[in-house]
Amino acid sequence: METNYIIDTHCHIDMIEEFSVEEILKNAEENLVKKIVIPSADRSSFEKILELTNKYENIYCMLGVFPEEAKTWNDDIIDEIKKLVSENKKIVGIGEIGLDYYWDKTFIDLQKDIFIKQIKLANELNLPINVHDREAHKDTFDIIKEYNKTSKVVLHCFSGSLEFANECIKEGWYISLGGVVTFKNAKKMKEVAENIDENYLLLETDSPYLTPIPYRGKTNQPAYTKFTAQEIANLRETTLEHIMEITTQNAYKVFGFEERTA
Ligand code: NI
Numbered sequence: 001m002e003t004n005y006i007i008d009t010h011c012h013i014d015m016i017e018e019f020s021v022e023e024i025l026k027n028a029e030e031n032l033v034k035k036i037v038i039p040s041a042d043r044s045s046f047e048k049i050l051e052l053t054n055k056y057e058n059i060y061c062m063l064g065v066f067p068e069e070a071k072t073w074n075d076d077i078i079d080e081i082k083k084l085v086s087e088n089k090k091i092v093g094i095g096e097i098g099l100d101y102y103w104d105k106t107f108i109d110l111q112k113d114i115f116i117k118q119i120k121l122a123n124e125l126n127l128p129i130n131v132h133d134r135e136a137h138k139d140t141f142d143i144i145k146e147y148n149k150t151s152k153v154v155l156h157c158f159s160g161s162l163e164f165a166n167e168c169i170k171e172g173w174y175i176s177l178g179g180v181v182t183f184k185n186a187k188k189m190k191e192v193a194e195n196i197d198e199n200y201l202l203l204e205t206d207s208p209y210l211t212p213i214p215y216r217g218k219t220n221q222p223a224y225t226k227f228t229a230q231e232i233a234n235l236r237e238t239t240l241e242h243i244m245e246i247t248t249q250n251a252y253k254v255f256g257f258e259e260r261t262a
Contacts, residue, residue: 003248004241005034006229008222009176009255010096010130010156010204013038013059014048017208018219025056027223032244034058035257036222039096039130039156042069043077046084053090060257062093062130064118067100067111078121085125092255094122095130096156099143102134112143119147128152128254130176137164145171152254157206162191169200174254176202179212179220182231194235202254203229203247 013024013036028036038049038061046063053061063081065073085091097118099111122129129151133140137160144153153173157180158165165175175196181189193201205211205228207220212227226240233243252259 001249001252003245005032005248006203006225006244007035007037007248007251008033008205008207008225009037009154009202009251010039010178011036011207011222012041012209013052013207013222014045015208016219016221019221021052021056024221024223025058027221028058031223031226033222033225035060035251037062037092037130037255039066039093040064041066041096042072043080044072046080050084050088050091053088060090060092060255062095062127063091064094064097064130065114066096067098067115067132068103070107070110070114073110073114075117078117081121082125085127089260091127092257092260093128093130093154094118094125094151095128095154096132097129098132099136099140100132100134101136101139108139112139115143116147119144119151122151123149126150128154130154130156132156134159141168144173154202154254156204157210158192159189160192161188162195165192165196169197172200174200174202174250176204177228177232178204178206179210179216179224179228181228181235182212183216184213190235193232198236198246199250201232201243201247202250203232203243
């Protein structure tokens with residue numbers, strides 16, 4: 001298998017307004033990013049994401065309801081996702097799902113409830129979960145540990161300490177790093193990037209957010225995954241090629257991509 005390229009495992013292409021999808025994909029190719037996974041935020045985004053996934057070979061997607069959209073949840077979404085997954089092999093995960101205690105703590109119980117339901121759904125569908133955890137490390141850990149039986153786990157835009165990263169890796173969960181790693185004051189993230197077991201490392205942008213240096217403050221796009229990969233390579237005193245190879249292999253272990261259809 002060819003692995004000398006980058007996979008952006010979490011990119012909201014549907015939310016990038018500044019560039020066309022064609023431009024985004026062209027820039028991505030030119031910067032060695034050859035696969036992109038789009039997570040959904042809520043049910044209203046499924047259609048657009050699936051349209052992009054069906055139209056472009058290098059785009060894959062995940063379906064799920066984001067914690068901040070918990071109030072839009074309705075149990076019918078479970079059957080809808082099951083049906084869509086049965087029809088489309090390019091749906092490679094359930095995400096993004098999880099807990100967010102940063103923006104709004106008034107409906108934590110609802111967030112937990114739909115997180116658990118979607119973990120169970122992922123287990124049933126044999127798909128990985130792509131987890132958003134913002135200022136909710138302990139509850140996120142405890143819920144996955146208790147309810148997840150069989151799905152691979154990706155902690156997207158990981159924001160915990162090295163100690164927490166290692167606890168998660170001990171469970172076999174993957175740590176996905178984005179542009180924050182390049183920020184000069186991101187000591188904790190650099191420590192994680194430098195020291196975790198490379199077999200659990202993934203790359204992402206979370207575009208259009210969290211743009212790495214040197215474009216910090218501008219709109220993010222998959223092409224910029226290369227800056228994050230290069231920073232991780234520098235921190236680990238290895239080559240960009242090695243980081244591309246190992247993270248692409250890891251991404252295949254989690255998402256399968258075209259292997260799912262084989
Ligand atoms: Ni996201």
